[in-house]
Amino acid sequence: MVFVSVIIPSAGRRPELLHRAIKSALVDDEQIKTEIIVVLNGRDGMDFDTSQSFQHRLVTYYKIEQGSVSKARNYGLSVAQGELIRFLDDDDFLIPDMAYQQYTELYHSNAELSTYAGAIEDDQTRYQVIVPINTDDYYSAVMSANCPSLTFASVYKKKIVGIVRWNEESHIAEDEEWMRKLSYVGELKWIRNTLCVGVWFQHQHSRLSFKLGHPLYYKNRAESISELVEYLASKNDLTLSRKKYAAQGLWSAIHGGFHFSPIYWSRKIIQVRELDKGSMPDIKIFQHTAFIHPLFMEWLLIPLRWGSRIIKSLLINFNKKSYIRRPRLPTNDESFD
DSSP: OOEEEEEEEOOOOHHHHHHHHHHHOBBSSSSEEEEEEEEEHHHHHHOOOOOGGGOOEEEEEEEEEOOOOOHHHHHHHHHHOOOOEEOOOTTTTTOHHHHHHHHHHHHHHSSSSSEEEEEEOOOOOOOEEEEEOOOSSSHHHHHSSSSSGGGGGEEEEEEHHHOOOOOOOOSHHHHHHHHHHHGOOOOOOOOEEEEEEEEOOOOOOOOOOOOTSSSSHHHHHHHHHHHHHHHOOOOOOOOOOHHHHHHHHHHHHHHHHTTOOHHHHHHHHHHHHHTTTOOOOOOOHHHTTTTTTTTHHHHHHHHHHHHHHHHHHHHHHHTTTOOOOOOOOOOTTTTOO
C-alpha cells in the first residue's frame, strides 16, 4: 500500500475552498491512503474552528501562531509520515483519478519526483493548461524560464524532500526556489506527464502572496538561478545545454524586472551574455531586432513598459479581474539538448 502525505497550508480565511481542497486530495482504499495535513497559520488560522471543517480519520489539523506559507509547509513536512509528499494550496484542488495515477506511477518507478500538468480556472472558464517543460534534465528544467513550480503538480519521494526545507524568509517566487533547492541533492530522476492533475483556482479572495508582476519576483528568480549556475560550474556540471536553459530563465527575469531597476538589471544582462553570448529575451521584438544589443533595447522599451503597466492597472481596477494569471505556456520544441 502507498501512503501519501498531502500538506495543505491555510490561513483559515477560505473555509469552503479548504473543504474542496481536502476532499479532492483524500484517498482511502486498499492501494493508496493519503494523510491530509492541514497547517493553519496566523491570527485567522489560530481562530479557525476545525470542528466545523472537513472531518475524516485521515485528516489532521495543526495550528502555528506565526509564519508564512513556507513555514506552514515546513511544519507539515516535519510531521508527515507518507512515503510520498505533495503540497496543495487551500484554494486549489486535485483531479482525484489523475492524482491516483501519479502516486502509483512514481511509487513503482526509480524516479525521485513526478510533475504533471495543471489547469488555470475560475468558476466558468479554463484559461490555460501548464505542462512541464520538455526536457528530461531536471537542472535544465528548474533553471529555465518555465521552471515546473506549480505547487500541486509535483509529488516527491520523502527520501528527497526530507532533507530540504522551504525558505521561510521568502514570500515571492518561493515555489521556484524550492524546486531549485531540490536539485542540490544531486542528479534527480524526473517523471514528466502532460495529463492534468489539478486546478490552480483563480478567485477574488485576498491572496497570501504578491502578484507575479512584483519587482521582487524577478529578483528572487534571477538570484536563485544564478546561485544554481555557480554551484553547477563549481562541480564542472554546467553543460552547454544547461547554460542555454539558465540564460533563458535569467532573461525572463531581466525582461520582467528591467523597468523597475534598470541599473541592477543592466549588470545582469552583461552576466547572462557571458553565460550565453547570443541569448536574448524570448520576445518577438527582440527577435526582429537581433542586430541591436538587447541591453540597448531594454533601455529603449522602458517608457513603453511603464505605459503598458499603467494601462493594465487601470483596466484591472475597472474590470475587477486582478486575480487572473496567464503564465507563458512552454512549447513542445523548447529544448536545447
